[in-house]
Amino acid sequence: MQQERRYSTMTEHELKQEIAQLLEKARKAEQMGMVSEYAVLERKAVMARAYLLDPANFKPGEIYELEGDPGEYFKIDYINGVFAWGYRLKGDGKEEALPISMLNGLK
Secondary structure, X not given: OXXXXXXXXXXXXXXXXXXHHHHHHHXXXXXXXXXXXXXXXXXXXXXXXXXXXXXXXXXXXXXXXXXXXXXXXXXXXXXXXXXXXXXXXXXXXOOEEEEHHHEEEOO
């Protein structure tokens, strides 16, 4: 059985390969109607993509649009690793953590 490696230990090239494989598996799962498997694989790809980004480019106090969810915004309180901690502007005000790859800067 193959040992899974942490995304934090992978090179940029390895991460890109991993993302491509995950998205291909997700596409196949979607075609087969395996909705939960598709969601898990998509989420893994989002996490892997977060490790390709520089957390220093995401600033506490700034507001970002959520990728794939137009009109939904997230305000960062602080960054911890590749996670942005904060809250959704139209949400219930509870603090949550999102991978930085889910955040798009506002123009």
